[in-house]
Amino acid sequence: MRRNRACAFGAPALVWGLLAMPAAAQDEQPAVTPEVDGTTIVGDRDTAVGLFVAPWQEPSASALDRTPGPYDVPMQPVDIERFRRLADYDRVSRDYARERWLEGR
Amino acid sequence: MSVIPRPLRILLLPAVLLLPTLAPAQDDLFSEALVIHHQVEALQRQNRSTLGVYVGAAVNDLILRRVEVQIDDLPVRKYEYGSFEAEALRRGGLHRLLVADVEPGAHRLRARFFVRRIGATPDTPRFVLTLTETFNKSNVPMSLEFAVQSGGRGPATLRVLRSDGRSDALRQRVARYAEDARVNWVAAAEGPPVSAIPDPAPPSQNVGLFNASLILFRNGRREQALDMLERIGTGDDDTPDEQLVRDLANLTLGYQMLRERNGAAAKDAFGRVRSPGPYANPALLGLGWAALLPSGARARGGRGADRLADMAPDQADELRRRDPLRYNWSQGVDISDRSLRAALTAWNELALRNPFDPVVQEGMLVVAYALQRLDAHAQAQQQYETTIARLERVRTRLDELLLELGDGRLFERIDADPGHGWRRWLADFDADAQNGYMPLLTTDTDFVDAIEARRPLLFQVRLLAQHAEALAAMPQDDARVRALQQRIAELQQRSAGPLAQATARAGAAALAVLQRIAVSTDAYLVDARFALARIYDPPPAGGNGAMP
Structure with missing residues (x-):
């Protein structure tokens, strides 16, 4: 929340800074750092910078919420043959782990 | 943006379009391949002086794990x-x-068999x-059969039985082995047809x-449904099928x-699920939630139990947002530190798994939530950071796997022959990957x-390639050899398409699983990063119960 407010204050400062720059260059006078509350944005001159300013709004609780219970057991019938095949895979996987365990002893 | 790499998307399209026609075509091709297989074998028996080495271990109290066999100074053949x-x-x-092709004359045979009780x-x-x-x-084909024999109370013994060529009895035992080992396509290739082999166990x-x-349940007969589940869940049959359905x-x-x-x-129910096992992780997650819920007289409709349901939707959303334990089952329930610690016992175990x-990803986050709830904020922060690091590693590996799947490397590795079963x-x-x-x-x-x-299909393609190689070593002026070579070449061409389709179908199924993991990993990464940000973001002055 505070970060967004700071951006809102910082935007006019940035615009002011950009407008002031050519004048400062023409007069060849040292740049004056504006004493304005807000955020100092430091960027790479070679990189294009875009700034989006959005109006502040209170966060909606439901917008941050997600459906509770990402895991739940599916109440679906199982196919006997497919289930049996899974049991085979599971059995061999366990036996393999056991065999490797026994082998090390 | 799609998670499917572009090459894979192109590869998967024909599988989806042609899938319904795959099975009948596959049967026809397989029958043709078997006919050729038997004809090539008959020709080989005339042209080659082969030695077949077979292994048998029909003993009740022992289990053969590994064999190493060497003929003369040829490379040792190992199999587990x-x-x-x-x-x-x-x-x-x-x-x-x-x-193997073995010249007539005297030969030395050496073997080591590794056996367990x-x-x-x-x-x-x-x-x-x-x-x-x-x-x-x-100068005629010969078979050697190793036979492990139980020594009763004494040591087991190993004998070698000799016979000429491949008798029908021998072939039947090879076919029976293949069928029991769940490689029915090999059993079919061994012929004569295997009959009257009983199913190893009837379906559960x-x-x-x-x-x-x-x-x-669906028909509203809750009590009967629960009784039935309880009966299955407390059974004592220890066959693998029964154990798995009991866990489910x-x-x-x-x-x-x-x-x-x-x-x-x-x-009680979660405590009966075997660990490790395919259902152990969800059971551990549930076991933690169970520790947070009231039991006995307070179990249903007790104080706080329906608080969430009584709230206005906005209030409920607000509570969920502020309460790190997001599940419906714990929302609005008064949770004591003691029950949180009990839940953490199960969740800590879960969070260290795959x-x-x-x-497990949910488990990693829920541990952090519970620690926050116990005001152990430093530990919670550490847990979030560890979780983020682990999930980022998972995401990196998933990206590699998706590339391997797209360019075919994954199936190349799966298809390699490692010399064991x-x-x-x-x-x-x-x-x-067994922990991945x-x-x-x-x-x-x-x-x-x-x-x-x-x-x-893969077996058939390999069999044809193997026979093509064997025929290339036979006299090329034999008309039968040339005819078989031509038929093999034609069948190889016709088999390539169905195998590619089957590979694409398996690839699509693998992709769906990997994508599900990727989506879940991304979601939990966002959750963990957001939770960490909330730790760094102190509540506004006068805040009411916001996250520390």
Whole structure:
């Protein structure tokens, strides 16, 4: 929340800074750092910078919420043959782990 | 943006379009390949002086694990038997270990067989049976059969039985071995047809009962459904099928009890699920939630139990947002520090398991939530940071796997012959993957179906390639050789398409699983980063119960 407010204050400062720059260059006078509350944005001159300013709004609780219970057991019938095949895979996987365990002893 | 790499998207399209026509075409091709196979074998018997080496171990109290056989100074042939193969040997089957061209004359045979007692523990000694013999080979095909024989109370012994060529009895035992080892396509190639081999075990009746209980639930007959699940879940049959369906029944029962906010009953059901096992992780997650719910007289409708339901939707959303424990089952329930610590016992165990499993990912986050709830903020922060690091590693590995799947490297590695029977079940594949993506693939029915449908095609293509090679070594002026070569070339061409389709189908199934893991990993990464940000963001002055 505070970060967004700071951006809102910082935007006019940035615009002011950009407008002031050519004048400062023409007069060849040292740049004056504006004493304005807000955020100092430091960027790479070679990189294009875009700034989006959005109006502040209170966060909606439901917008941050997600459906509770990402895991739940599916109440679906199982196919006997497919289930049996899974049991085979599971059995061999366990036996393999056991065999490797026994082998090390 | 799609997670599917572009090459894979192109590859998957024909599989989806042509899938319904795959099975009948596959049967025809396989029959043709078998006819050619038998004709090439007949020709080989006339042209070559082969030696077949077979392994048998029909003993009740022993299990053959590994063999090493060497003829003269040829390379040692090693083979390790998987679960079903070792069982097939015990049931009288015969494994064809090798077929080699051996010149007539005297030869030396050396063998080492590694054997265990059934139900071995780490203290049970392993037997190594060794044998060195010489044998004379004539100019006709010959078979050697190693036979492990039980020594009763004494040591087991290893003998070699000699016979000429490949008798029908020998072929039948090889076919029987293949069928018991769940490689029916090899059994078919061995012919003559194997008959009257009983099914190793009838399908579990409890799978049918489990399905019936779900129908009862759907029809509103809750009490009967719960009774049925309880009966299946407390059974004592120890066959693998029964154990698995018992785990599933207990898991289903446990989560139903969570929905009904009955913590004690849920805990009982989850406690009966085997660990490790395919349902162990969700059971551990549920066990933690069960510890947070009231039990006994407070179990249903107790204080706080329905607080969430009584709230206005906005209030409920606000509570969920502020409460790190997001599940319906715990929302609005007064949770004591003691029950949180009990839940953490289960969740801490879960959080250390396979980070590819979405349930474990949830477990990693829920540990941090519980620590925050206990005001252990430094530990919670550490847990979030660890979770983010682990999930980022999972995401990186998933990206690599998606690339491997797209360019075919994954199936190339799966198809490689490692010289043992575990690969048939992918049990050995990617040793580190056994604690990674592989358990999620081998518990996905679509992937398992696709990979099983692909195996006969792969066997057929390899058989044809093997015969093409054998025919190339035979006299090329023989018209029969040339005719067979032509038929093999034609069948190879026709088999390539269906194999590519089957591979694409298996690839699509694997992709769906990997994508599900990727989506889950991304979601939990966002959750963990957001939770960490909330820790760094102090509440506004005068805030009411915001996250610290």
